[in-house]
Amino acid sequence: MRRAEKRQRNMPLFTPLLLAGTLSVSFSLQAEDNQRMLTSTPQPPDVRLGPLFHAVQAAKLYPDQKTFADAVPKKNPTLILSDWQMQKTQRNFDLKRFVATNFTLPAEGEKYVPPAGQSLREHINDLWPVLTRSTTQASQLDSLLPLPKPYVVPGGRFREVYYWDSYFTMLGLAESGHWDRVQDMVNNFAIELDKYGHIPNGNRSYYLTRSQPPFFSMMVDLLAKHDGDAIYSKYLPQLQKEYNYWMADADSAALKAGHASKRVVKLKDGTLLNRYWDARDVPRTESYMDDIATAQKASGRDKPELYRDLRAGAASGWDFSSRWFDKPGDLSTIHTTQIVPVDLNALMFHLEQTLAKASKVAKQDEASQRFADLAEKRQKAINQYLWYDKQGWYTDYDWKKNSVRPQLTAATLFPLYLQVTTDDHASCTATAVKAQLLKEGGLVTTTVNNGQQWDAPNGWAPLQWVAVEGLNHYGQQDLAKEIGLRFLQNVQDTYDKEHKLVEKYVVEGKGLGGGGEYPLQDGFGWTNGVTLKLMDLYCPKGVTCNNVGDITAAKPAN
Secondary structure, eight states: OHHHHHHHHHSOTTOOOOBTTBOOOOHHHHHHHHHHHTTSSOOOHHHHSTHHHHHHHHHTOSSSTHHHHTOEESSOHHHHHHHHHHHTTSTTOOHHHHHHHHEEOOOOOOOOOOOTTOOHHHHHHHHHHHTEEOOSOOOTTOSBOOOSSOEEOOBTTBOSOBHHHHHHHHHHHHHTTOHHHHHHHHHHHHHHHHHHSSOOSBSBGGGTTOOOSOOHHHHHHHHHHHHOTHHHHHTHHHHHHHHHHHTTTTTOTTOOTTEEETTEEEOTTSOEEEOOOOSOOSOOGGGHHHHHHHHHHOSSOOHHHHHHHHHHHHHTSOOSOGGGBSSTTOGGGBOGGGEEOHHHHHHHHHHHHHHHHHHHHTTOHHHHHHHHHHHHHHHHHHHHHSEETTTTEEOEEETTTTEEEOOOBGGGGHHHHTTOSOHHHHHHHHHHHHHHTEETTEEOSBSOOSSOTTSTTEEOHHHHHHHHHHHHHTTOHHHHHHHHHHHHHHHHHHHHHHSSOBSOEEOSSSSBOOOSSSOOOBOOHHHHHHHHHHHHHTSOTTOOOOSGGGTTTOOOOO
16 A cells, blocks of 8 residues: 555555546646646646546547647637537537537648759758747647747647757757857757756656756857857756756665666666666656557566656657566566666766766856766776676666676667767677668668667668767778668668658668658658758768769768
């Protein structure tokens, strides 16, 4: 009984019980919560609408569960709930019509069709304004969170800004000369850090309980290359807030060796590393019925724990991948919170290094040394715990089992990308990547083909850039170029056939990617950004490459 009471205390107020076919939510308490919602922190739709949200999603009225998550109530949710409670038992009640009457559903945007004969580069440059949004104001009833500056969305169903996507999108904006938009997006993320204490997964109320891979320090780096080192001191307060979010409870006496709290893991020897985490342990608002279905298949698992691991998997950006599973083909065996990820900790190393630099620029020498020491400690920990010496590559670590997880994934290249590793380890990693992950159309995400989108046969633009830049850091230019050109040719060939760029690509072969919880999305922010970076990297100086055919014979830029 005490265990159940403890879990309930840790759950958000008025979260509905989400057992299949049953709900037990106090309508009066829900109404009170809706009233508070209007004047406090935005609540996600599954909380503010409670049993009605469950009923709509369970009825599967829309092909995409995100549709109703993004719907905007036309009046106070308390009144809508009251109307629904009265009407739902009436003869001929039509739930879909009720939703249409009481909610504004998200509108499908017009698909951009490029002019005939438009080159790949021209298409990307023309897409930036198409993908730009400005939402300085939003209804209090909307799940969308307003931001003061314009921002670029990924495209398709992704109608809001996403954290880690945005860094790779910014790379392309910078290549296109849109430094004003890069500045706008950095400012937006800085304001979110000031307001929420972290950068949410996306600017939706239902994303507020988690973040994504911490690329803010990389964004500051990017902007500093254009505007100078003063940028570091300008964003030092927000860099510190980012670090405080990820390291919350690290200094707590309650965090014992061999345990974890929120996003911090303390290994048995006292080493501090990080994991992904979400503050809620219920089905994801935007993938509600998918998570309930996964929980129904899970044998003997604590459902709140499973929901937390699914949410943490979404926080990782790799939603979903065999990387997080105990059984490669079974999503219900996901244990994200039990894993210390190599990419996350490499990014945290960069954040610590950036804080050291920013503190020095701000003439805070003591703080600068402290962060430099923390970065050095993390670098040693990554090379001790996340290096799989038996096979010769970087991987994740199971902190409960005190052992590496042997699977080779594209995340193995993050220590090269963020310069955490040694020349010897980089060389071994490159050998493994070339032998197992290099495919006809680029770098494959994992060697497992199980229907999940972050597994084979898919390749993702950000991971291609991580590989190319990481390998180039350690003298592996030939492999870097091979990965970059294979992926570019894949993007070009697909564009020639489909006249669009997409979220992910098949790289075991070529073409449109698949798998996962939703159809393939067009757009696509981070693909656009990485494609421009790769095109410009492999062009001779002074030459504009409009098509991959112009690049194939070119040498890497100096």
